Amino acid sequence: MTAFTIGRAAQHSGVNVETIRYYERIGIVPAPPRTVGGQRRYGQEHLRRLAFVRRCRELGFSLGEVRALLQLVDGRAYSCDEVRDVALRHLDAVRRRIIDLQAMEKALDEMVSRCDGGSVPECPIIDALFAANG
């Protein structure tokens, strides 16, 4: 018998104790059985699911997406295409985000390099931030 307390489940799955309770509350993970005193006891299947959620979150899936993936998994007979679709959409979003951040990086880098430490009369970074778009 494997019965983990929430603390052990947290250690094992990498999901914070508070977060596990939060996931239960919002229905991302099922409520586990309780001891007579009311404490949660987790089995292997719960840990597996928690680790799944954690992995998804590490990959940047929103909880909505995670929910969608779990529904596909739970209704056995999920189609690979549906899963692939969720993943591809997310991959696209990640790529767009990277492009956005790279644009920020470029703009910041240019701003910072324009100001190379000399005590110029006006700060070129502040000037750039006050300047119009672009």
Next chain:
Amino acid sequence: MTAFTIGRAAQHSGVNVETIRYYERIGIVPAPPRTVGGQRRYGQEHLRRLAFVRRCRELGFSLGEVRALLQLVDGRAYSCDEVRDVALRHLDAVRRRIIDLQAMEKALDEMVSRCDGGSVPECPIIDALFAANG
């Protein structure tokens, strides 16, 4: 005399009407004068500041960082070094974020490409998500 309503100020600065009121509430921008009836009227300096905040936000600065930058600007005699420091720290954070996202992208890409549409018995994406870290 330039006196913009909040709507005009929003158009002009690119900051949403609700967001302008929010910025005023949290002290990012000063409260403008009002008409007798209580409506806000913005001058050039307000617009300039709103545009500054907007530009900072576009570059990914947090409102905390924006606040810090504005304090440097407001206390005239800000040092360029201090500004540069805020910008450099943020640039670092942006770069770290890009690296994180690129790792996600790689992992997602590998997952998705392992599943090339064929109806395999088990979905490799789901398998990968259920698998341990890495």
Next chain:
DNA sequence: AATGCACCCTGTAGCCACTACAGGTTCAAG
């Protein structure tokens, strides 16, 4: 002067994904 209506006002609640308490209870070791 009256009316219409687009815009403005405040205040509150909601979003996401947690995190951090307060104030109390349970479990297991010694």
Next chain:
DNA sequence: CTTGAACCTGTAGTGGCTACAGGGTGCATT
């Protein structure tokens, strides 16, 4: 049987907005 770490619930806070509800204002037109 006592200790104390870990657990429980419920609520409130985070950041950065956004979206109402329910009302008031300001300007153009009639």
